[in-house]
Amino acid sequence: MDMKIELIAVPVTDIDRAKEFYTRIGFNADHDQRVNESLRFVQLTPPGSACSICIGEGITEMVPGTQNAIQMVVSNAQEALDHLTSVGAAAQGVDNQPWGLFVYFADPDGNQWALQELPDYARLDAWREEHGVNNF
Incomplete structure (x- = not known):
């Protein structure tokens, strides 16, 4: 059975400001729908990603600014x-x-976001050997 992460909520105070920021850095604006008076759903996807983020009204109870655990891989x-x-x-x-x-x-x-360029695995193996670390 496959399990895929496809959507992560990001809490924001100003939906339009956040949408502008994420599209400016390259995310695609997939959806922006006012579902009802208390629900606005905005979905944004980083280029090349199978996982999107959602921002909006009525999306999450997280406090804006507290989503500090999203990491993407870059080339x-x-x-x-x-x-x-x-x-x-x-x-x-x-x-x-x-x-x-x-x-x-x-x-x-x-x-907060982290972008990671994956290591040169030969360099990583050398580092592991030098430091006696074998359990990565």
Whole structure:
């Protein structure tokens, strides 16, 4: 049986500001539907991703700015950092770890994201051997 994550809620205070931010950094605006008086559903998908995020009214009880555990994989961390900063997103990086290169950014509400360029596995294996770590 397959199980796939397809939608993650991101709590925001201003739906239109958040939608503009995510589309500016490259997410596709898939849906924006006012379902009823208390429910507005906005779905956004990062380029190349099978998983989307949703923002809106009546979507989640999480406090805006508290979604701090979303990570995406990118092919090139430096290019991702350059792209984010070129469109006005405050991004930090590139954080070089044995398990990959990381770039961090937050949306206007403070929801935090990590972008990871997967490691060169030969380099990772050498690091594991050097540090006596075999349980990754």
